[in-house]
Amino acid sequence: xxxxxxVGGMGTRLRPLTxxxxxxxxPVVGVPLIERSxxxxxxxxxxxxxxxxxxxxxxFVTAYPDGRIAGVAVSYAVEDxxxxxxxxxxxxxxxxxxxxxxxxxxxxxxxxxxxxALIAFHRERGAVATIALHPVEDPSRYxxxxxxxxxRVQSFIEKPQGAAPTNLINAGTYVMEPGxxxxxxxxxxxxxxxxxxxxxxxxxxxxxxxxxxxxLDTGTPAxxxxxxxxxxxxxxxxxxxxxxxxxxxxxxxxxxxxxxxxAVVDANCVVGPRAWxxxxxxxxGAIIEEGAVVRSSIVGPQAVIGAYAELGxxxxxxxxxxxxxxxxxxxxxxxxxx
Ligand code: GDD
Ligand code: MG
Numbered sequence: 084x085x086x087x088x089x090v091g092g093m094g095t096r097l098r099p100l101t102x103x104x105x106x107x108x109x110p111v112v113g114v115p116l117i118e119r120s121x122x123x124x125x126x127x128x129x130x131x132x133x134x135x136x137x138x139x140x141x142x143f144v145t146a147y148p149d150g151r152i153a154g155v156a157v158s159y160a161v162e163d164x165x166x167x168x169x170x171x172x173x174x175x176x177x178x179x180x181x182x183x184x185x186x187x188x189x190x191x192x193x194x195x196x197x198x199x200a201l202i203a204f205h206r207e208r209g210a211v212a213t214i215a216l217h218p219v220e221d222p223s224r225y226x227x228x229x230x231x232x233x234x235r236v237q238s239f240i241e242k243p244q245g246a247a248p249t250n251l252i253n254a255g256t257y258v259m260e261p262g263x264x265x266x267x268x269x270x271x272x273x274x275x276x277x278x279x280x281x282x283x284x285x286x287x288x289x290x291x292x293x294x295x296x297x298x299l300d301t302g303t304p305a306x307x308x309x310x311x312x313x314x315x316x317x318x319x320x321x322x323x324x325x326x327x328x329x330x331x332x333x334x335x336x337x338x339x340x341x342x343x344x345x346a347v348v349d350a351n352c353v354v355g356p357r358a359w360x361x362x363x364x365x366x367x368g369a370i371i372e373e374g375a376v377v378r379s380s381i382v383g384p385q386a387v388i389g390a391y392a393e394l395g396x397x398x399x400x401x402x403x404x405x406x407x408x409x410x411x412x413x414x415x416x417x418x419x420x421x
Pocket of ligand 2: 191301
């Protein structure tokens, strides 16, 4: 089976990290998001995927020069301008010559969703498109989906204002018949959530199925950190090399007097004496000097946290930035610009 992976978004909520790196190439416990997504699809029989790209596309080609990610053969469909989700699906599917049942994935989600069960459900219902659903506490920043007892979608409301009718949201994995492509204009922007799904629901051709899989949209600093912490805790399968709730890349150096609590230390990082890292992620090449304290924060590639500086919660330090020794950055600070 073939899949279209949507990876064209600019990742604005994860800036400044996403100024240099597209969201789907950010590692979660050492493995880029895109590899985690494709590994799960491969487990369910997806052999080919077309990556729908617009933002920083050359970085994917550089990262995967042999055109394989997690065992899946990938091709690239690069948009000249953002086409929005449906425009992107149409462009990529046509580029790849898709003419059979296919899968679509929002590339920023970490999940171990049972895709085989979703495909079987889609076929049993004779659906034109089927959406995976996931229950969340606050559905307001997602697509909210109501269905009848058979799973036929009654309404699809993207990011509802006010009270949502259910806590089941669009989990960003779809099974589609090629007939959906006929509804997507050949050029220009179009949204699958605001245009295609409501139209298919009105025609009675859209189905949805809830699942109890692990699921998280990694689009914000807080959810990106949560995805790392969850994977450390083994929620998405065991982590090779994780000990005492943290993970350290073998090519990093952590001083024996430093403390890691649910922390991720990626390749070529250096953590100095008596530093304290808690529920935080160090991206490749980050340096934490002696005695610095980092809590619930993300330290970008090659950034330096000076000695005895204190950081957090939910600070994001961009690539190559420097936090001065002895300084303190409190909640929600973003360091680094364009
Ligand atoms: N190629 C391309 N072109 N991809 C795009 C574009 C575009 O113009 N715009 C967005 N994408 C990609 C993003 O990279 C992401 O992988 C996916 O499409 C969804 O876009 P987001 O910007 O992450 O949307 P969201 O998180 O606010 O909402 C979406 O995901 C939720 C689940 O995580 C919607 O599909 C919601 O309905 C859903 O609940
Ligand atoms: Mg998202």
